Amino acid sequence: MRRSLNVVLTFTLALVFAATANAAKYKEEAVSNGGDLKGTITYNGVIKTRTALPTKDKEVCGKPRKIPLVMLGDGGAVQDAVVYLKDVESGKAWPDMQRPVINNIACIFEPHVQVARRGKVDILNSDPVLHNTHGYYGKATAFNVALPFKDAKVTKILKRFGPVRTDCDAHGWMLGWVVVVPNPYFMQTGSDGNYSITDVPPGDYTLVVWQEQIGETETPVTIKAGATTEISIELGG
């Protein structure tokens, strides 16, 4: 009896998952009396590094070097943090976004961090050596494609939300990120660490700040109609 209950539960859960997956779909509609959100992302903790240690293809990949996992501007401003609102069901239209490109150049993923919506991504090899671009959601492979020669290009689909880490099994130190956001309320910080998110329907949300070393930091926010809410975040960890 318990076993069949379990199964019924599993079946029901599957249905609930299906329902939430649909509910998570963002709906575009006109926003009247929206509020704005802005602030600065800072950090003053320990900055870890990773080591690029080319063991082959040295003429293309360059010399061994250490690369910081947090890029800091003046006053501890964090560059390349991705700031976005979670759980927004409907709101402003998506901006025109070009299809994201992950370029393998000099054994570096260019850009190092970028934001995308769910959908297609182009992967390019600008180096005259074999690369393979291996994407992951967490530890799970999202895709893995060979780029055996210069100008090789593959198009893949980013099917789920969240940060996608890319590496290259042929050059193990390579690292890049594509953060797949669920709605158009997002911004990637520049060297000033500032972000600004506009035209948000009034309400309570979760503000997510993603940074490659620190991961995701969540902060509750309340957006008021026609007002600008200022929230600056000092990342911990």
Next chain:
Amino acid sequence: MKKLLATASLVVAVGAVSLIALSLQPAGGKAGEVTTGRSLFDYSAATGNIEPASDGIPVTARLLEHGEWVFRGLCIGCHGVEGDGNGAVWELGEQYAGEHQLPRKPRDFTEAVYKLRSTPSGSLPTDADLFRSISRGLVLEQDMPAFKFLPERDRWAVIAYIKSFSDRWEEEAEWQEDPIEIGEPPMPDVAMVDAGEKVYELMQCEQCHGPGGKGDGPSAPGLEDDAGLPIVPRDFTDASQFVGSNEPQGVYQTFTTGLDGTPMPSYADFLDEEQRWQLVWYVISLRPEFDLETARNEMMAMQETKLARLQNQ
């Protein structure tokens, strides 16, 4: 209650280990041992069908319940009650290391990343792909035993149950990519094998698999799978060590769709049909027991078997 569960999973674990041990007995000689005059492809001792006879069974609560029963009876020893690959066989192997350690972490069904797929890299497998993996086993029954002896209903039921561990099946339904069709392999000849060697060089296969295909290329050291465990590129000279099918269609599928969860990427975008079969035959030609005449004879025999099966239907 906890103790009872632990005892139960140990019993299942022991059962699963004996099952693996049983299925490890190949048709002749020890696993991995190369004997001349043996088939280029058939190393398996178990009997049963690998290809499904139907497209599947509609998923009902009753089928799922049956799937859970099959799963708890045969699968949890390695894959764990939660389907996350942390079964007792895996955990005990970790504890004792050495001879009891499984070569790879059992598949984590909560992540739903699968090596053997007819679909492009990053896509979920088809139900028929899962059916073949369960039936054939992986790496000729050393990682995962063959369950082709099970009634088909048991296999479809456990597939439905395995899929209930991950919401990827629901979330990605709208993005699901079509399978890559694999046709009949052409009869190999010298020109085809030679052309395949050029494809092998052009695709830079030797970076991982080495110039002679022994898995000893410059990028081989330090490779890891999704579980963060060391993994070595396939040694093409040992036909008993291929993941999934070591037949021409199996080799074709591996480099075309990639082995998701491992460093092996997809080459779908860079090879046309002709080049793919050239590469297939070059890779197979690296087996020490390979000669063109044997290969052609086996292909002929396979085609006849297939034809006979079609005529019987």
